[in-house]
Amino acid sequence: MRVAVMGAGAVGTSVLELAEEYGHTVTAMADSSSAAVDAGGLDAEAVLDRKHQEGIVGSGDPEDALDGEYDVLVEATPTTLGDAEPGFGHLREALERDRHVVLANKGPVAERYSDVRELEADSAGEVRFEATVGGAIPVLSTIESFGAAQITAVRGVLNGTANFILTRMQNEGLSYEHVLAEAQDLGVAEADPTFDVEGTDAALKCVIVANVLGDDEMTLADATVQGIHELPASALDLADDDGQTIRLVGEITADGVRVGPRLIADNSALAVSGTQNIVQFDTTYAGSLYNSGRGAGGPETATAVFADIGHLD
Amino acid sequence: MRVAVMGAGAVGTSVLELAEEYGHTVTAMADSSSAAVDAGGLDAEAVLDRKHQEGIVGSGDPEDALDGEYDVLVEATPTTLGDAEPGFGHLREALERDRHVVLANKGPVAERYSDVRELEADSAGEVRFEATVGGAIPVLSTIESFGAAQITAVRGVLNGTANFILTRMQNEGLSYEHVLAEAQDLGVAEADPTFDVEGTDAALKCVIVANVLGDDEMTLADATVQGIHELPASALDLADDDGQTIRLVGEITADGVRVGPRLIADNSALAVSGTQNIVQFDTTYAGSLYNSGRGAGGPETATAVFADIGHLD
Numbered sequence: 001m002r003v004a005v006m007g008a009g010a011v012g013t014s015v016l017e018l019a020e021e022y023g024h025t026v027t028a029m030a031d032s033s034s035a036a037v038d039a040g041g042l043d044a045e046a047v048l049d050r051k052h053q054e055g056i057v058g059s060g061d062p063e064d065a066l067d068g069e070y071d072v073l074v075e076a077t078p079t080t081l082g083d084a085e086p087g088f089g090h091l092r093e094a095l096e097r098d099r100h101v102v103l104a105n106k107g108p109v110a111e112r113y114s115d116v117r118e119l120e121a122d123s124a125g126e127v128r129f130e131a132t133v134g135g136a137i138p139v140l141s142t143i144e145s146f147g148a149a150q151i152t153a154v155r156g157v158l159n160g161t162a163n164f165i166l167t168r169m170q171n172e173g174l175s176y177e178h179v180l181a182e183a184q185d186l187g188v189a190e191a192d193p194t195f196d197v198e199g200t201d202a203a204l205k206c207v208i209v210a211n212v213l214g215d216d217e218m219t220l221a222d223a224t225v226q227g228i229h230e231l232p233a234s235a236l237d238l239a240d241d242d243g244q245t246i247r248l249v250g251e252i253t254a255d256g257v258r259v260g261p262r263l264i265a266d267n268s269a270l271a272v273s274g275t276q277n278i279v280q281f282d283t284t285y286a287g288s289l290y291n292s293g294r295g296a297g298g299p300e301t302a303t304a305v306f307a308d309i310g311h312l313d
Numbered sequence: 314m315r316v317a318v319m320g321a322g323a324v325g326t327s328v329l330e331l332a333e334e335y336g337h338t339v340t341a342m343a344d345s346s347s348a349a350v351d352a353g354g355l356d357a358e359a360v361l362d363r364k365h366q367e368g369i370v371g372s373g374d375p376e377d378a379l380d381g382e383y384d385v386l387v388e389a390t391p392t393t394l395g396d397a398e399p400g401f402g403h404l405r406e407a408l409e410r411d412r413h414v415v416l417a418n419k420g421p422v423a424e425r426y427s428d429v430r431e432l433e434a435d436s437a438g439e440v441r442f443e444a445t446v447g448g449a450i451p452v453l454s455t456i457e458s459f460g461a462a463q464i465t466a467v468r469g470v471l472n473g474t475a476n477f478i479l480t481r482m483q484n485e486g487l488s489y490e491h492v493l494a495e496a497q498d499l500g501v502a503e504a505d506p507t508f509d510v511e512g513t514d515a516a517l518k519c520v521i522v523a524n525v526l527g528d529d530e531m532t533l534a535d536a537t538v539q540g541i542h543e544l545p546a547s548a549l550d551l552a553d554d555d556g557q558t559i560r561l562v563g564e565i566t567a568d569g570v571r572v573g574p575r576l577i578a579d580n581s582a583l584a585v586s587g588t589q590n591i592v593q594f595d596t597t598y599a600g601s602l603y604n605s606g607r608g609a610g611g612p613e614t615a616t617a618v619f620a621d622i623g624h625l626d
Contacts, residue, residue, distance in 0.1 A: 018598065022460065130458075136599035138455050145443075145454050145620040147335065269605070285331065286449035286616040289606035292582070299598035307458040 001309055002039075004028040004065050006090045007076035008057050010298035011104045011131070015074050015305055016044045022306045030065035031057050032077070039069045066093050072100040072312060074305055079106040079204065081220060088112055091119070091127070098124035102308045104131040104301055110204040111219050113211040128308035133205045134158060134277050136300040137293045140212055141307065146283060148213045153282040154252040158205045160275030160296045161189045161196035162228050162248040166261075167273045170236040170245055176229065188275060198227035199248060199259040206250040206257045218257060226260035239263055245271050314622055315352075317341040317378050319403050320389035321370050323611035324417045324444065328387050328618055329357045335619045343378035344370050345390070352382045379406050385413040385625060387618055392419040392517065394533060401425055404432070404440070411437035415621040417444040417614055423517040424532050426524040441621035446518045447471060447590050449613040450606045453525055454620065459596060461526045466595040467565040471518045473588030473609045474502045474509035475541050475561040479574075480586045483549040483558055489542065501588060511540035512561060512572040519563040519570045531570060539573035552576055558584050 001024050005012045008031035019026045025041040036047045036058025051057045066073070073094035077087050084107030091101045091108050096119070103109060108116050109129050120127045133139045134156070143151055157163050161183060168179040180197070183189035195201045203223040210218045228248050239246050247270055249262040264270050269290050272278045277295025282288050294300045314337050318325045321344035332339045338354040349360045349371025364370050379386070386407035390400050397420030404414045404421050409432070416422060421429050422442050433440045446452045447469070456464055470476050474496060481492040493510070496502035508514045516536040523531045541561050552559050560583055562575040577583050582603050585591045590608025595601050607613045 014598075136459075136596070137602060138451065138458055138604075141454070141458050142451050145451055145623065146449075146616065147619070147623060150616065283449070283616065285327075285612035286610075287607045287613065289450060289604070291451075291602070291604050293602035294600045297599075300600065303459065303463065303596065303599040306460070310458065310460060 001025070001071040001312070002027045002069060003072050003074055003309070004068055004070035005074045005076060006030050006062075006065060006087075007078070007105070008051055009076065009078070011301045011305070012074070012076040013048060014298035014302035015076065016042065016047065018299065018302055018306070020044075022309070024306075024309060027070050028065035028068035029057050030062040032062065034058055035060035035062050035065040037064050037068045066090060070099060072102055072309055074102050074104065075108070076104040076305075079110075081107065081111055084108045084111045088115070091116065095119045095123035095125045095127070100125045100312050101127045102131070102305050103127065103129040104305060106132040106204045106208060109211060110207045114217045126312055128311060129208065130308045131301045131304035132208055134279055134291075135293070135295040135297060136303040137277055137279060137291050137295060138307070139209065139279050139291065141311070142281060142289070142291060143209070143212055146281070146286075150284045151213055151281055152284060153254075154209050154213070154279060155270065155282075156206075156250050156277065156279035157247050157270055157272055158250050158277055158279070158295060159196050159199075159202040159248055160277060160294070161193060162199070162202070163272065163277070164188050164275050165197065166228060166231075166236070166246055166248065169233055170240055173233065173237065175233050176231060197229040199225040202248055202250045203257065203259045206252050206259060210252045210257050213252060223257040223259060228261050231261055247271060314338075314384040314625070315340045315382060316385050316387055316622070317381055317383035318387045318389060319343050319375075319378060319400075320391070320418070321364055322389065322391070324614045324618070325387070325389040326361060327611035327615035328389065329355065329360065331612065331615055331619070333357075335622070337619075337622065340383050341378035341381035342370050343375040345375065347371055348373035348375050348378040350377050350381045379403060383412060385415055385622055387415050387417065388421070389417040389618075392423075394420065394424055397421045397424045401428070404429065408432045408436035408438045408440070413438045413625050414440045415444070415618050416440065416442040417618060419445045419517045419521060422524060423520045427530045439625055441624060442521065443621050444614045444617035445521050447592055447604075448606070448608040448610060449616040450590055450592060450604050450608060451620070452522065452592050452604065454624070455594060455602070455604060456522070456525055459594070459599075463597045464526055464594055465597060466567075467522050467526070467592060468583065468595075469519075469563050469590065469592035470560050470583055470585055471563050471590055471592070471608060472509050472512075472515040472561055473590060473607070474506060475512070475515070476585065476590070477501050477588050478510070479541060479549070479559055479561065482546055483553055486546065486550070488546050489544060510542040512538040515561060515563045516570065516572045519565050519572060523565045523570050526565060536570040536572060538571075541574050544574055548574075560584060
């Protein structure tokens with residue numbers, strides 16, 4: 001397929017680098033201020049060199065990428081809340097041109113799900129968004145396979161940064177502030193870790209799962225969210241003494257979406273370590289199923305993008 | 314869809330019982346000596362009552378089910394080796410009539426994979442077989458999503474009976490013979506446990522995965538297989554002292570298919586307990602992913618059958 005990539009961060013860059021290996025051609029790429037467009041296929045190395053050296057991907061305007069020739073638009077600009085712009089506008093423009101859209105950007109399906117579905121209904125294009133939940137872990141395609149009606153609840157550890165911090169706090173007996181600084185040094189936490197440690201990122205993923213599972217549209221405002229940023233090290237010590245641990249768990253049940261620190265048994269499936277993510281699906285007839293793996297990272301998330309592209313007709 | 318079910322064991326029965334809930338109609342069902350056929354849809358309860366009371370599902374011959382009106386044939390007769398009959402013949406007849414085939418029977422895709430693919434190529438029908446590997450756990454659909462070319466190796470605990478026995482031997486310090494008898498009482502092991510404890514069942518599942526991943530057809534004869542039936546309790550004691558455990562692990566790598574008891578760390582993802590199964594996918598760009606859950610059981614395996622039916626056009 002011919003692919004246009006909006007966003008030149010970790011995910012967009014990996015999509016550009018790996019597309020050829022998956023049999024696709026990237027015909028356009030945009031960052032926030034520029035675009036490179038070549039209907040015959042971009043030279044990935046040249047584009048990334050220019051981005052590295054000049055801070056732009058090409059000499060065009062970002063809009064040029066949207067107007068180019070492609071079969072599927074990969075939307076990988078940063079997740080924004082509320083109106084989910086500019087990602088939502090990119091999605092709309094592609095669907096109005098009857099193109100497919102694959103999202104890595106959580107905003108449109110977390111904050112404007114019914115708007116997305118309405119635009120999709122009027123388009124020959126399809127919208128897929130496996131990359132928005134759990135990186136490479138097949139979460140949405142597992143729900144699709146089982147059928148949403150057969151899933152009674154979903155629980156998961158969906159933020160690697162928060163999980164890394166909790167794991168280190170418990171294993172080393174260190175304070176939240178100490179481990180956060182360490183995680184920032186390692187590149188596991190961002191300079192502004194708010195989205196991760198306050199539970200917003202995990203909540204957005206849960207809202208997306210809830211939208212896929214449920215009849216009523218949800219947004220971040222409908223989720224009950226508590227982060228790990230006020231958790232004292234003593235709470236983890238107490239848990240440890242009792243054969244338990246604390247994880248930032250997201251839950252999608254008949255009661256809605258809740259995210260917060262939860263006590264769980266050390267030997268529970270949800271007690272994954274470090275930056276690992278895990279999702280538990282409770283089903284009507286097949287008990288609980290678990291999918292786990294790396295929930296973030298450029299190549300990991302690009303893998304989910306290519307899985308989505310592979311599912312398009 | 315209209316579904317014909319060959320085989321009235323645990324899986325076939327669950328497919329009959331649950332079909333309506335998934336929006337499908339069972340128009341025919343056969344066991345080894347009889348068939349019930351009704352183009353308008355079978356009365357599941359009546360068929361199962363008759364099976365229970367008279368030992369037959371209806372007054373027709375098994376062939377009548379194959380000749381009936383259906384869109385997809387669910388082949389759930391017992392797995393057989395070598396020519397994989399009668400399951401293979403059922404599959405051929407359905408494909409020659411341009412019908413889809415969903416297999417719960419491992420024989421055709423473990424022992425005659427290229428024959429199956431050749432028949433499929435000449436048919437308007439499609440063959441799917443998620444239910445043959447790991448019960449409800451999405452194994453083949455995960456490979457399909459990622460693309461076989463991106464999977465470098467697959468490892469797994471794929472036999473719940475063997476895993477139950479090993480878990481009990483280690484946790485309770487009991488002998489193989491003792492735990493096997495207990496498992497038979499509980500219905501976790503069959504009266505003839507050979508397929509499970511000698512590794513054949515796990516090996517067949519691995520061969521199916523290898524066939525999906527690879528270019529060259531494999532059969533059971535190509536796999537290196539060792540069971541757990543000669544494992545002394547002392548081996549598990551030794552492992553335990555070292556923070557390790559023993560699991561019957563199946564491996565599909567560039568070197569082929571191997572199944573046997575393996576020492577693994579207690580806290581390794583593969584160290585699942587009881588009848589749980591787990592599959593580890595090593596990928597080129599997304600690290601290792603793990604899917605786990607119940608790997609056997611009628612409703613669990615029927616869930617995979619319905620997932621396959623949902624993927625058919």
